[in-house]
Amino acid sequence: MNTKHYNLLLADDDEDDCDFFKEALDEISIETSLNMVHDGVQLMDYLKANESKLPDVVFLDLNMPRKNGLECLAEIKDDEKLKELPIIIFSTSLDSEIVNNLYKNGASFYIRKPGDFSKLKKVIENALTNASENNFKQPERAHFILQP
Known part of the structure; x- marks a missing residue:
C-alpha cells in the first residue's frame, strides 16, 4: 500500500473554506501537511521563496484579491521552475467557459467546492488519489471535473 505523505498548499481567501479544508484533511485516510496563503500575490511569493521545496499539489481558488486564480495559473505555467507543479482548481463557480x-x-483537475463537509472530504481524497494515480498529469477533458 502506498503511504505517501503529500505536502499541500491551499490558496484561498475565505477563512471558513480554509478551516473546512484543514478539518477535512484531518479526517481523510491520506497523510498530508498543509500550508495556506490567502491571495494570489502571497501564493506567487510563497512559490518563489520555496522553489527548492515546492508543494506536491496546490489547491487554488479562482476568486482571490490582488491576483486571481486564473492569473496565478498562467504565471505558474509560464515559469520554467513551476510549470510542472500540479494545480487543482478549488472554486465555487462552475462556468463551462472558465473550466x-x-x-x-x-490545471490538473477542477473541483467545485461542495457545501457539505462529508462531500468535501470525499472530493479532496478523490482528487489526491486520482492525481497520484496519474502521476499528477492532466487527465482527458472528460475527467477534468471531479465530483464528490
Missing part, C-alpha cells in the same frame, strides 16, 4: 480555459491552461 475549459483552466483545462487549456494546464
Whole structure:
C-alpha cells in the first residue's frame, strides 16, 4: 500500500473554506501537511521563496484579491521552475467557459467546492488519489471535473 505523505498548499481567501479544508484533511485516510496563503500575490511569493521545496499539489481558488486564480495559473505555467507543479482548481463557480480555459491552461483537475463537509472530504481524497494515480498529469477533458 502506498503511504505517501503529500505536502499541500491551499490558496484561498475565505477563512471558513480554509478551516473546512484543514478539518477535512484531518479526517481523510491520506497523510498530508498543509500550508495556506490567502491571495494570489502571497501564493506567487510563497512559490518563489520555496522553489527548492515546492508543494506536491496546490489547491487554488479562482476568486482571490490582488491576483486571481486564473492569473496565478498562467504565471505558474509560464515559469520554467513551476510549470510542472500540479494545480487543482478549488472554486465555487462552475462556468463551462472558465473550466475549459483552466483545462487549456494546464490545471490538473477542477473541483467545485461542495457545501457539505462529508462531500468535501470525499472530493479532496478523490482528487489526491486520482492525481497520484496519474502521476499528477492532466487527465482527458472528460475527467477534468471531479465530483464528490
